[in-house]
Amino acid sequence: MTDHATTDIGRLAAGLADGLIARRRDLHKYPETAWTEFRTASLAARALAAAGYAVRLGGEVVRRESMLGAPPAGELATHMERAAAQGGDPALIGRMAGGLTGVVGERCFGPGPVVALRFDMDANDLDEARDDGHRPHREGFGSVNAGAMHACGHDGHTAIGLGVAEILATLGDRLRGTVRLIFQPGEEGVRGAGPMADAGVLDGVDYLLGGHIGLRAPKTGQVVCGVEGFLATTKFDAVFTGMAAHAGAAPEQGRNALLAAANAALNLHAISRHGQGASRITVGTLHAGQGRNVIPAKAELQAETRGRTTEIDRFVFERAREVVAGAAMMYGVDHEIMVAGRSPSGRSDPGVVAVVRRAAEAMGCFSDIRDGVDMRASEDFALLLGAVQARGGLGAYLLLGSDLAAGHHNPRFDFDEACLVPGVELFARCAMACLNLPPRRG
Incomplete structure (x- = not known):
């Protein structure tokens, strides 16, 4: 030139x-x-x-x-x-x-x-x-x-x-x-x-x-x-599906998706940090329920993991999968995780x-x-x-x-x-x- x-x-x-x-x-x-x-x-x-x-x-x-x-x-x-x-x-x-x-x-x-x-x-x-x-x-x-x-x-x-x-x-x-x-x-x-x-x-x-x-x-x-x-990252949505019921007359018949999602949100932030580099996890949104007197049958959270390397991000995301599955099991609800985006380190x-x-x-x-x-x-x-x-x-x-x-x-x-x-x-x-x-x- x-x-x-x-x-x-x-x-x-x-x-x-x-x-x-x-x-x-x-x-x-x-x-x-x-x-x-x-x-x-x-x-x-x-x-x-x-x-x-x-x-x-x-x-x-x-x-x-x-x-x-x-x-x-x-x-x-x-x-x-x-x-x-x-x-x-x-x-x-x-x-x-x-x-x-x-x-x-x-x-x-x-x-x-x-x-x-x-x-x-x-x-x-x-x-x-x-x-x-x-x-x-x-x-x-x-x-x-x-x-x-x-x-x-x-x-x-x-x-x-x-x-x-x-x-x-x-x-x-x-x-x-x-x-x-x-x-x-x-x-x-x-x-x-x-x-x-x-x-x-x-x-x-x-x-x-x-x-x-x-x-x-x-x-x-x-x-x-x-x-x-x-930072490598994985974006994901977790959907919890339970059973609606009358909150006063028959709460035992319900399966509370909101509580499962709330439990997951708290425990996702408790995932161990990684000794080989920076890691992150964030729950950005949580939507659940339809009325104060109805056991919530559905809840959805949007979250992301990040890591200094692709391997660290993978570690955090796999732990996140386990947390979501555990929360769903605790409250007897079904769950599904959908990856909404991902990118490696570089x-x-x-x-x-x-x-x-x-x-x-x-x-x-x-x-x-x-x-x-x-x-x-x-x-x-x-x-x-x-x-x-x-x-x-x-x-x-x-x-x-x-x-x-x-x-x-x-x-x-x-x-x-x-x-x-x-x-x-x-x-x-x-x-x-x-x-x-x-x-x-x-």
Whole structure:
């Protein structure tokens, strides 16, 4: 990559500033949660096609049989109708029926390595703050979709990804190799990476890049060039089924699912920690019962385990299975455990971290550049990264600094849009640098 080309990347990224902010705010206003990203995905597919990328979507890039935690068919149909009414492309939305909301854009610029960049699109299951102290509400781009909010910056990730697509397409005559841009649904709950990997979107990938706004880098001007470790995680739902009965006249005829779930919730948090690294368990929701004078016949809890390594997470999850089964036995109820998402541990490759550092230093706009941090959280990019590494490829997950109005997954979350242009430039520089590296596979 010539010095002239790198100068052009900065100039082109700066020229996208207004469009990046407008796109981010549009996506923020119409958030869509896991497997319902019909509007977002259709707009991404349309933008990629306009930039000259070969676009695959729907069942071409998401394996239906691998999907976890997808909403029921009726709910998905409602979300498709909403997406079209809110400006999505109806023809493209139709190709994603069933929640197959992944998109891949690819351009081949001649012989060379395959470089993939992954950007997540989904929002959180959260109601956004609606008062004038919250900038998105005050300036008219707060969420209009009840129960959904971009509280983790994925609206910014999608905007950055489409900006990178535009720049690389413009500079195509100076590139070699293949660029593959992966727009992923369902990162929240670590549900989306597995079905896309199972559909073959990583086939032939030599280098993989991903990243996040503001996480572990909460100041504009910071950049972390690679994550040193993700927590492995398993998300699960436990359903307890007992027998309803009159709470006053015949309580002995009932089997109390609520008490079984409550017992499980308490004892899940009593699972032993692991001596080989950090572990976590959290019961996030518990729903049970229908009336004060009816023995509760059904209860459901949603929980997650995490571990410093995949093995530690597996240990905690297996103990969780035992706790749930024991609680069900104690109260004479049936139980079922359903895995709703999972992702392994992982770490960035030093060689790609060095690529990111060189690109960040060359830009001259970052005041704080660090090689790595421990993520202390989970991200299903780790699944994609591990799959690429298992086939001989390399990858890294960078953290783009941004001032934050509130923490991630908070109703008042908002990030500094000044990070968008540097984000586009950094990813574009890293992609071009990786295209000039030797292929890792065959």
